[in-house]
Amino acid sequence: MSALNPSRDPSVAEREWLTLTDRKTVLVVVHTLAYGKRLVDILSLLEADFRIQVVFTAPPHVFGDEVPSFLQRLGGPVLPWNEAVRMSFDLALAAGPRGVEEITAPLLTLPHGAGYLKRWSTGSHKGVAGLRRQDLAPGGRLPAAVAVPHHAELSVLEQHCPEALPLTHVVGDPAYDRIAASLPLRAAYRKALGLSDGQKLVVVVSTWGARSSFGRFEALLPRLMAELPAGRFRSAVLVHPNVWSGHGSWQVRAWLARCARLGVAVLAPEADWRPLLVAADHVIGDHGSVTLYSTLTKASIVLASSPEREINPFSPAAALALTAPALSPTHPLSDQLDYAAAEYRPAEYAVIAARITSEPGRFNRNMRRLMYRLLGLGQPAHEPETVPLPEPPALDAWTDVRREVPA
Incomplete structure (x- = not known):
């Protein structure tokens, strides 16, 4: 006690x-x-x-x-x-x-x-x-x-x-400031994650709720594993903690177990996703906060879900929904990522990021x-520091989901 x-x-x-x-x-x-x-x-x-x-x-x-x-x-x-x-x-x-x-x-x-x-x-x-x-x-x-x-x-x-x-x-x-302070460390984060030169990191992000991108994972994840060549791409999946809590951590791990066994990193809900975002080349996301924070980075963004009636029309998420390309079910995934990268306009995304804070x-x-x-206290007599994010563990160490859920 x-x-x-x-x-x-x-x-x-x-x-x-x-x-x-x-x-x-x-x-x-x-x-x-x-x-x-x-x-x-x-x-x-x-x-x-x-x-x-x-x-x-x-x-x-x-x-x-x-x-x-x-x-x-x-x-x-x-x-x-x-x-x-x-x-x-x-x-x-x-x-x-x-x-x-x-x-x-x-x-x-x-x-x-x-x-x-x-x-x-x-x-x-x-x-x-x-x-x-x-x-x-x-x-x-x-x-x-x-x-x-x-x-x-x-x-x-x-x-x-x-x-x-x-x-x-x-x-x-606070997350904006930590991410912004960490952008110069992108190369160090990528090295810590175990990415090789020229390898592209794809981060798949979902908020929670019936219209989140998690509702499309059943169709998206097989494409992630089958259509992205392993030598050229590494992938990671980040799911909102409310999904883990709402469905139960065992169930979410069970749903994602095959991805983990095939080399897709599955972030535990308590993991710090921000270094991964700084290191990313592509983000496949939705109308949640993590996708929006990726506008601070140089990652191209493709939206797997962007439900208009759930988005505050005055928010930067609404602006992102009009700017980022939408994921297509018919075109090859690698081609769509290449297209998003080619069409990426830093100035457009900088305007959206500026609306966060x-x-x-x-x-x-x-x-x-x-x-x-x-x-009712005086502040300490020093400037509060915005500390860059720590280096992340290697992608292969993000989760032990492969061992926790039987094949």
Whole structure:
């Protein structure tokens, strides 16, 4: 049991068990693995500050199956949700709305991906996901602050939840900044992945949901294995953590086992996909965040799925859907990749990438200032650094799916 668990009198628990007392406490609310990976990036801004204690909790969520093991690997102190809602904290961080109205703390919310790409077009959920009133003020309670990546979000917010505008801060995008800082390391990443000179890396990406590219994997994956010559191409598959959680990790591994046995790298849901994206030559994707982040790189993009009614029409995903070529079921896959590379126009994709953040390279500075202001503390006397991504493991080591699922 953690000394931070309030199952006994807090003053007694601190006096008996804790070495550092009277710290400012930050609660990190991890609903899903995707949310957790985004929030952990931000926690680097609180490193080495002995005035702050960070703790974690995991609210119930339909896609929360992978969260306990994620938090265990992380090694942070974890409070049971039913205990966390009975405590008070100096700051809470969340990338999703479920249950956060029960937390006693100044709440800072932020998107878990590349802005706000999806919309609901019918029913009571109508609007841009993440910027609706039910997203920003669950239970009728507004957070202390809302962090958004781009100034363009403000006009959408004004339409859907204008009362949140005074609380909204344009801070930028952490994944954008890490990827941008890592672009000069592309050659090193490719070497670490085990790619030979001239070999092309194809990364197949899927978000979650019925209209994601995962719904086409049954037809796409055989083509990936049969039509791309092994000497010229290496392939990797990246599936959104919500697919793994929703269908069960065993089932997803079973579906992808043959790909892995034939040399396609299958990324585990907790893996860091960003170095792979920097190293890629081609991306076959959809309307999700990872495909959009690939506009920062020199990879050509082919869209296997791009459902108009699910895409926020004011988002960069909508612009990408009009720019990137669509995958054809009839033409050879290698020819389509060659075509996409030949038609690639860096200036067009740079315009789309610029719509991800209006604060490029400044997320750490902006977010740290906001967090410390909410904590009532002065910032550390040094510039927050945007660290390039670490070198990835070799493609053959990304997953042990071949051993986990019987032939």
